Amino acid sequence: MTRFDFFRPTIMPSPFTEYKEFQPAPFLRPYICCYWLASPYKKQVPRYSYDIIPDGCTDILFEYDRLHQTSTLTYYGIFDGYFRASGEYNPDKITFGIRFYPGSSAYFIRETAKSTAQTMIDLNLLNISFIQHLNDCLRNAKDIAEMISGCDEIFTGALKDKVHLSQDPSLSNILFKIVAGRGAATVEEISREEVTSNRTMNRLFEERIGLSPKKFSQVIRFQSVLNEWVRHPSGTDFAEGFYDQSHSIKDFKKRTGKNPSQLTVSDFYNTIFHSSNNI
Helix, strand or coil: CCCCCCCCCCECCCCCEEEEEECCCHHHCCCEEEEEEEEECCCCCCEEEEEECCCCCEEEEEEEECCCCEEEEEEECCCCCCEEEEEECCCCEEEEEEEECCCHHHHCCCCCHHHHCCCEEEHHHHCCHHHHHHHHHHHHCCCHHHHHHHHHHHHHHHHCCHHHHCCCHHHHHHHHHHHHCCCCCCHHHHHHHHCCCHHHHHHHHHHHCCCCHHHHHHHHHHHHHHHHHHHCCCCCCCCCCCCCHHHHHHHHHHHHCCCHHHCCHHHCECCCCCCCCCC
8 A cells, every 4th residue: 555644635624613633543554644623713704715725635524513413424526626615604603624645535435536536525425334433423423533543543444354454556656756746747657657548547546536647636736736836935936846846836726726825824734743632
């Protein structure tokens, strides 16, 4: 299994919620980027909207209303552009997420990646025993520590089932080259290095990633430039990996909905993991 420990995607969380990330158990770290928790700030507008940017990953979201004891479990497939989400202030609602590294969610979500790309799926409609087990675990957890330990146990158990561990080694190599190379290599270059055809690469990405190799590389390239900009906002060359700066800015707007000049570093999140604490 390809390790992506070096890859921490930069995200743009809702400015109306408090957001924290937590590390999974060591055995799961090649597959799960992080667990995360979002809860509403105490004072805010009744209705709001915010943008979610592509990061090359996929997520399972557990949304729970503690007052009414209702919940939803949703899978967010991979996206290559930003999309707008909306919400209403609810002090009793929390969102717990499981973020998977590229291709890793296929070990748990049996649908092909192409069918889940660019969309959200109600996991309860899939009628999978694994999903029901996960839903029950999260609903019954008393705090974030129990959510995390429960997920660690469930996902570890699923991965130890050897049926789930089959993966074409060439896909692992291709993903590593794209991510480690910051999305700069062309599909043709990777195809030659891996001695595989474009057709085979597209088939693998259709099954496990959901985007074509070219589009996935573009998302990784955007993430690389964004991550560099967040760390060094005054010294980042937006033209890196592009024909020129105008192409870079156009791509940036496609992924975030805004020009770089309309954003600030505080709009983004990419920091150390938090320790588990009560909800």
